[in-house]
Every structure is written in C-alpha cells, then in structure tokens.
Amino acid sequence: MTPSLIVSYVGRRAIPFIQLYALYVLGHGEDGPGGGFQGGVIFASSFVLLVLIAGWARARKDAPESIVDPLTATGCLLYAGIGFICILLGGAYLEYEAFAGANATAAAKQHAHHFALIGIELGVMITVTASMVTLYFEMSRPPEERNAPEDGSGDSDGEGADA
C-alpha cells in the first residue's frame, strides 16, 4: 500500500518545521510555555510523523537503536553532570551561580544561571526525545520485524508498517 502523495509531500515538508519549533520551545522555556520536556515531546512527534509517512523500517534507519538508546542515558548524564560540576566549583548541586565564580558580579551570575539552565533543559529534551522515540518504535513494531536482528537488513523497501 503506497502512502498518499499528498500526505507524504506535506509530511516531509512539515517535519523540519516541527523539529525547529521543538528547539524554539526548548529555548523559550524560561519566559513562555515549554521547556525541555515539552520540546522533547514535540521533537519526538516528528519521528511519529516520519513513521506514518515513510514506514517503520525506513524510519528506524533514520533513528537506529544504536544511536537512540545511548542518547536516553546521555541526557541524564548532561543533567547530572552539570549538577555535579556545580559541586566541584564550590556550590550546591545544581546551584548554577557557581559557574560564574565565587566573587562574580550579579550580572555574571545571572548569565551563568541562564546558560546552565539551557544546558540541563537540553539534557531533559535529549532524554525525553529518545525515550518517546523508543516507546513509539517498540509499540508500532510490525509483526515481521519482531524477531529480526536490528541491523537494518530487514524490510528495506519502506513498506514495513503497512503490511
């Protein structure tokens, strides 16, 4: 069953804008709706759209297990890592002002706060995106992919999800 021309055309053009919007939501978490979690979910929804228009096997090639699974832990590492760096610099856990140094100006402290906050939000976003993508791929795995090894050699004509 070939996907509709209109659906695949519109979908292919919508995916980059959904991902760009996810990054906008991430960046505006401080003074608007959003943040890491919401941005991650919107980013993951672009992969859901990819599965719908291109098929399961084709989409899994763009987001292979070998990349997505390590990313789930990388986000946690980024979050906890920034927290522990704050301790090493003499502050409390996740006390971002420690980045500016002990006797920094208020403006420098605020600057450090902003950057560290974006850093941990990025960590949250990476973990949420990877978890959501993994959840969706595992739930929508077509029957013929169930026992196949994950090397991309399975159904390569992009029709896996339609069968």
Add this chain to the structure above:
Amino acid sequence: MHEVYLVIAISVLIGVLVLLKRVISGPTLMDRILAVNVIGTKTIVLLALVGFMAERPGFFLDIALAYALINFIATIAILKYLEARGRPKTADEEDDA
C-alpha cells in the same frame, strides 16, 4: 476591543457545538473524523483569541502552534489506522451486505 474578541470566541464556540452534533450523529466514520479535525482547527483560533483577551498573545500563540502540529499528526495517524484496518464501508455497501 475585548468585546470584539469575546463575540468572535462565542461564535467559534457555537460552531464547535454544531460540529459536535456531527461527531455524535455521524452518519459515517469519515464525517466524524472530519468534524473532529475541524474542531481542532477551531480550537487553534479559540486559543489565539483567548491569548489576545488575556493580553499575553505570545504565550498562547505558542500553545496554538504546538496544537496545530499535533492535531495534524493525530489526524494522519487515525486515517492511517483506518487504512490498515480496511477501508470503511459506504452507506450503499452496508445496505448490500
């Protein structure tokens, strides 16, 4: 200016009620899906209007934009599911069966 937004919002809500009748009564599945999709589009307009009424348009327009993207994906997902399950029968075919 708020009154103008309020009047527009209420007329959009009346449109949603009319569509809700279509969602409940059908008669075919495609009518229901189309009606739900249009309710989603009206919700985006409503969110924008609420944003201007609350005098924080930037805040609410972000939500409206996210809603528009998710609504698009949801409709495609439902249609894809129906396509995989088999084309829904038209009223004529149901009579023949």
